[in-house]
Amino acid sequence: MELNEKRMISRLAELGRVGIDAEGRRIRLAADDADRAGRDLVMGWMREAGLRTAVDRIGNIFGIWETEENRGRDAVMTGSHIDTVINAGQYDGCYGVIAGIEVIASLREAGLRTERPLAVAAFTNEEGVRYSPDMMGSLVYAGGLSAEAACASVGIDGTVLGEELERIGYAGTEEPGFLKPAAFVELHIEQGPILEAEGYRIGAVEDLQGISWQRITIEGEQNHAGTTPTSYRHDAGVAAAKVITFMRGRCLQPGSRTVSTTGCIEFSPNAINVIPDKAVFTVDVRNPDESTLQAEEKALAAFLEELEKTDGVRIRTERLSRFKPVLFDAGIVRLVEKYAGKHGLSCRRITSGAGQDAQNMALLCPTAMIFAPSHKGISHNPAEYTADEDLIAGAEVLADVLGELAEAH
Ligand code: GLV
Ligand code: MN
Ligand code: MN
Numbered sequence: 286m287e288l289n290e291k292r293m294i295s296r297l298a299e300l301g302r303v304g305i306d307a308e309g310r311r312i313r314l315a316a317d318d319a320d321r322a323g324r325d326l327v328m329g330w331m332r333e334a335g336l337r338t339a340v341d342r343i344g345n346i347f348g349i350w351e352t353e354e355n356r357g358r359d360a361v362m363t364g365s366h367i368d369t370v371i372n373a374g375q376y377d378g379c380y381g382v383i384a385g386i387e388v389i390a391s392l393r394e395a396g397l398r399t400e401r402p403l404a405v406a407a408f409t410n411e412e413g414v415r416y417s418p419d420m421m422g423s424l425v426y427a428g429g430l431s432a433e434a435a436c437a438s439v440g441i442d443g444t445v446l447g448e449e450l451e452r453i454g455y456a457g458t459e460e461p462g463f464l465k466p467a468a469f470v471e472l473h474i475e476q477g478p479i480l481e482a483e484g485y486r487i488g489a490v491e492d493l494q495g496i497s498w499q500r501i502t503i504e505g506e507q508n509h510a511g512t513t514p515t516s517y518r519h520d521a522g523v524a525a526a527k528v529i530t531f532m533r534g535r536c537l538q539p540g541s542r543t544v545s546t547t548g549c550i551e552f553s554p555n556a557i558n559v560i561p562d563k564a565v566f567t568v569d570v571r572n573p574d575e576s577t578l579q580a581e582e583k584a585l586a587a588f589l590e591e592l593e594k595t596d597g598v599r600i601r602t603e604r605l606s607r608f609k610p611v612l613f614d615a616g617i618v619r620l621v622e623k624y625a626g627k628h629g630l631s632c633r634r635i636t637s638g639a640g641q642d643a644q645n646m647a648l649l650c651p652t653a654m655i656f657a658p659s660h661k662g663i664s665h666n667p668a669e670y671t672a673d674e675d676l677i678a679g680a681e682v683l684a685d686v687l688g689e690l691a692e693a694h
Pocket of ligand 2 (some may be wrong): 366377378411425473640641
């Protein structure tokens with residue numbers, strides 16, 4: 286079976302050109318206009334590949350290849366997402382969707398028969414930038430969140446996801462979970478430095494770390510920047526800074542695998558000569574071990590309690606997202622290794638540091654992932670890059686793994 290490699294690479298670039306703003310930043314947030322344009326492209330490619338398309342109530346889109354003989358059987362599924370972060374690269378998520386379309390098209394074009402239907406999905410709001418939680422579409426698909434609750438999510442811009450899906454024409458009618466998966470395999474770029482640094486071409490992803498997202502609001506007292514002696518201050522900005530450095534300190538403890546990020550922060554009134562009375566910021570904490578992640582959350586909560594006393598501030602926390610670490614299916618991980626070997630590709634087992642739609646699909650069926658190397662480990666950045674030959678190698682492994690799972694012959 287031959288993949289149309291050129292078509293896959295050029296589609297990736299074409300989708301990558303959708304949603305570039307006036308400042309040259311790539312932004313396709315869930316259910317915005319750019320996301321609609323990206324979805325339209327992907328749906329067109331699915332149809333071109335001869336796939337039946339479907340959209341479910343949370344806006345997940347599917348391209349399904351089924352035949353008279355295998356219709357009604359559980360499907361072997363692949364896919365990822367096409368929404369992006371702000372100022373994103375072109376590979377994150379899009380690679381898995383476009384390669385998935387290509388692989389299924391190639392199996393079809395090669396005249397192969399499969400015992401099971403094959404399907405490729407593009408899940409809604411994986412990034413979680415506009416609406417929380419992240420990995421939302423796959424979570425709904427897997428039954429971990431109702432479509433109603435997800436559609437009622439209010440975004441960072443005050444919009445309601447369900448209304449936005451209606452507006453862009455992607456509030457579908459299929460019930461999430463309508464297509465029963467026999468297995469799910471997601472192809473994705475690594476987004477970290479390990480494969481390239483160690484000289485591997487393929488990552489067989491065996492697990493994925495847990496993710497904890499909170500929004501923290503600290504309220505202090507607005508006052509004059511020049512006249513207020515330090516001991517009189519209740520500075521929400523300083524308190525926020527203490528939280529950030531406290532979490533960095535946890536990450537730097539010997540042997541710690543915790544990572545912590547504050548990617549959003551807002552002070553108010555946000556003026557150069559005014560002590561902020563309010564700081565609103567996010568904390569994204571991750572660890573591959575659930576009990577350690579819980580310990581980090583407890584330590585943060587205790588620190589916030591202490592901070593209220595020492596700094597004379599009030600603190601409120603909101604949970605935005607929480608995912609436990611996931612162990613992928615050992616059988617599929619072995620298949621990834623087997624087919625990497627068949628293609629002469631060096632392969633190593635690896636943990637996903639990023640959240641992935643696969644972690645939710647793992648609630649439904651045997652699931653694993655394939656990683657392609659990320660140059661210098663850069664991701665969530667326009668400089669994100671994976672060499673064409675690595676993209677092609679990953680897709681070839683995906684094709685063989687899906688072929689075996691679907692019993693192609
Ligand atoms: C998804 O990209 C994540 O935040 O890991
Ligand atoms: Mn992704
Ligand atoms: Mn991402």
